[in-house]
Amino acid sequence: MTLMNRLNLHRRAVIAATLVAGIGTAAVLTLARPAEASVSPIGTMATCQASWYGAVGEIPEGWPTASGEPFHRMALKAAHNSFPFGTRVKVTYGSKSVIVTINDRGGFGGARCLDLTYGAFIELANPDLGVINVQYQVL
Template sequence: MSKKIIRRAAIVFTLMGLVGLTGTLVAPSAQASQMGTLATCNATWYGAEGEIPEGWPTASGEPFSRWALKAAHNSLPFGTRVKVTYQGRSVTVTINDRGGFGGATCLDLTYGAFIQIANPDLGVIPVQYEILP
């Protein structure tokens, strides 16, 4: 892994508050139980009918299902459980994929997860997310 990628990852984790007082990286779930909501950002959805074949491997190797309560995030470890809230409605998803997001978008929810909290016609919604233990 290049030094540039490592440096960028360190900056992201620092900004997310995942670096402990000693300056060492701690597991997100351990820190999250103390921190509560970690971020407010935009969330999108993926998995429109016919977009990705059912069973296609995600970045984690887990088979894709558009109805699963899953999400993609650029840096959270696979298996991290995240509570995503939009206008008082929440869904708990598990990170199993990566995404190429830009700007303030940080989560890409599966279609099944997105429809639990919003109308998919919205496309992009502002959410709060909290890493669960």
């Protein structure tokens, strides 16, 4: 076998291994999504931490969210990792509540599950708090 044939064989093996690894990862990610979406069925109350986004100049007004809907910092909207777009969620902090619609996705960690627009967050608390512990109910 010539050196060129060995190099081509090696390249094909690397490409094949990469494709198999990629397909395996995609399958695992695809299988994980439905389980996440069923965490909070309609009507169930849960507790998590909520943060906010949409400081002046952070995201341009009208910029498309993950759902394709234009971003507006004062809109009563929120980002969640797995709730379907359009899901309405009642978010409560102390004695204050706001109903938001999920129209975006976010990368959250730990107990933080909601990222509220600035407009939604100020209905509940002072934005200087940054992160608050909330109760939420999927409507």
